[in-house]
Amino acid sequence: MAQVQVDVVVVGAGPGGYVAAIRAAQKGLSVAVVEKKAELGGTCLNWGCIPTKAMVATARTLSHIKHAGEFGVVVGEAKLDAPALHKRLRGIVDTLNKNIGMLFKKNKITLIPGAARFTGPSTLTATAKDGAVSEIRFGHAIVATGSSPIEIPAFPFVAGKVVPSDALLFRDQLPKSLLIIGGGVIGCEFASIYNQFGVSVTVVEALDQVLPMTDKDVADVVTKALTKRGVTVRTGAKVEKVDASGAECVVHLAGGEQLRAAEVCVAVGRRANGAGLGLEELSVKVERGAIKVDGECRTAIPTIFAIGDCNGKIQLAHAASHDGIAAVDTILGGHAHFAEAATCPGNIFTDPEVGIVGLTEKAAAAAGTKVKSGKFPYLALGRARCAGETEGFFKVVADAQTEQILGVQIVGAEATDLIQQGVLMVAGEMTLSSVGHLIHGHPTLPEGIMEACLAARGEVIHG
Numbered sequence: 001m002a003q004v005q006v007d008v009v010v011v012g013a014g015p016g017g018y019v020a021a022i023r024a025a026q027k028g029l030s031v032a033v034v035e036k037k038a039e040l041g042g043t044c045l046n047w048g049c050i051p052t053k054a055m056v057a058t059a060r061t062l063s064h065i066k067h068a069g070e071f072g073v074v075v076g077e078a079k080l081d082a083p084a085l086h087k088r089l090r091g092i093v094d095t096l097n098k099n100i101g102m103l104f105k106k107n108k109i110t111l112i113p114g115a116a117r118f119t120g121p122s123t124l125t126a127t128a129k130d131g132a133v134s135e136i137r138f139g140h141a142i143v144a145t146g147s148s149p150i151e152i153p154a155f156p157f158v159a160g161k162v163v164p165s166d167a168l169l170f171r172d173q174l175p176k177s178l179l180i181i182g183g184g185v186i187g188c189e190f191a192s193i194y195n196q197f198g199v200s201v202t203v204v205e206a207l208d209q210v211l212p213m214t215d216k217d218v219a220d221v222v223t224k225a226l227t228k229r230g231v232t233v234r235t236g237a238k239v240e241k242v243d244a245s246g247a248e249c250v251v252h253l254a255g256g257e258q259l260r261a262a263e264v265c266v267a268v269g270r271r272a273n274g275a276g277l278g279l280e281e282l283s284v285k286v287e288r289g290a291i292k293v294d295g296e297c298r299t300a301i302p303t304i305f306a307i308g309d310c311n312g313k314i315q316l317a318h319a320a321s322h323d324g325i326a327a328v329d330t331i332l333g334g335h336a337h338f339a340e341a342a343t344c345p346g347n348i349f350t351d352p353e354v355g356i357v358g359l360t361e362k363a364a365a366a367a368g369t370k371v372k373s374g375k376f377p378y379l380a381l382g383r384a385r386c387a388g389e390t391e392g393f394f395k396v397v398a399d400a401q402t403e404q405i406l407g408v409q410i411v412g413a414e415a416t417d418l419i420q421q422g423v424l425m426v427a428g429e430m431t432l433s434s435v436g437h438l439i440h441g442h443p444t445l446p447e448g449i450m451e452a453c454l455a456a457r458g459e460v461i462h463g
Helices: 017-026 043-049 049-067 084-104 185-196 216-228 317-333 361-367 382-387 415-427 432-436 447-456
Strands: 001-010 031-035 110-113 117-119 123-127 133-143 148-149 162-164 175-183 200-205 232-235 239-243 249-253 256-263 261-265 270-272 304-306 347-349 354-358 371-377 393-399 405-411
Touching: 017 031, 017 084, 017 317, 031 133, 031 361, 043 049, 043 084, 043 110, 049 084, 049 185, 049 317, 117 415, 133 317, 148 249, 175 185, 175 249, 175 256, 185 200, 185 216, 185 347, 200 256, 216 232, 216 354, 216 393, 216 405, 249 261, 304 317, 347 415, 354 415, 361 371, 361 405, 393 415, 393 432, 405 415, 405 447, 415 447
Parallel strands: 001 031, 001 133, 031 110, 133 304, 162 261, 175 200, 175 261, 200 232
Antiparallel strands: 117 123, 123 133, 148 270, 239 249, 249 256, 347 354, 354 405, 371 393, 393 405
């Protein structure tokens, strides 16, 4: 059995793990990373954020070409070349994978292939696919094992018929029709993408709106846009079972209605990958896969941290990266700021996009917080009209008395980039007046944020 001694061992090489490893190495610590998959970068790089956003870019290119005539540009018919798209996705992912490997070498990080299992508060083993076992002794450990798509017992995965979202990537052939169970972020993003690719898409969501983390008026814009483009959106509809035995999948809804599709994607969330690591035997609580941690991402064993999706707190890649750096700073005895839901942005790459940070009106009402809100439509922005991007609006939520900005939602073009201003507004405890009276460049989309702040105070100029 090979033996390794390091200051810090990181379990998982996703956006939380590899960032933590690099930061620890930069600070002069000896570091090993244990990763059971052949690919570095985790779900985000290999089966999530990156390949899906590359698909979004292709979908938008198709959309721009279809509407080129509106801009005085004459082009021929545009159609998707699925094998070429597959090749492009693979090239992007492989390049970024190699980049992480080079960063590991540059920072003298030891990569140990294998499945990790803790054997004590300062030891773990890594078992490679060939059965070879390495023992790692460490001063501190950072667990960053991510999450996996949830599989529902009533409709288990069937290859090529009932699939997780991962299976919608890297395809040379697309289904004629696709039914997506779940109208959350993943479901709505793939509905937008596959619709632009020419696939007949249906979204079935059990709740009364898609994108339940947003206010209903925001979700309604996305629903209207999807419907306008030909997507069937069914809210308040519960799937009871899926029959995948025939040529088409038959989806049975509560109440007896049946829907049919060539393929069904189950996108009802992700489960933390915290179980099976041996932590339970060390008296670390793991509930439904989520490793229980305190506000500094420490487990019941002070030298073992759990960051990112595996702790069940904020399942976003950027939160995992942030907490990876914070965990290392904490190990070194510094003062660290860990991710907080109130200031962590949500980026939804639907068409139109959605950006969200902080408190929604819906959450404020549930908490009994008195707020005032302001909205401003893209349609009233000169820059949006020039770009032909007039769907959606900007929305701010502020404390009713102090006017401190508590939340921002944007639904429309470039919302996933624009929301970063909202993060600064919320984190900086800015007020409606302080943002509304800042000079914003003209003509630009961020003017919509300024106008929404002014609207909340009854001072909107172009509304």
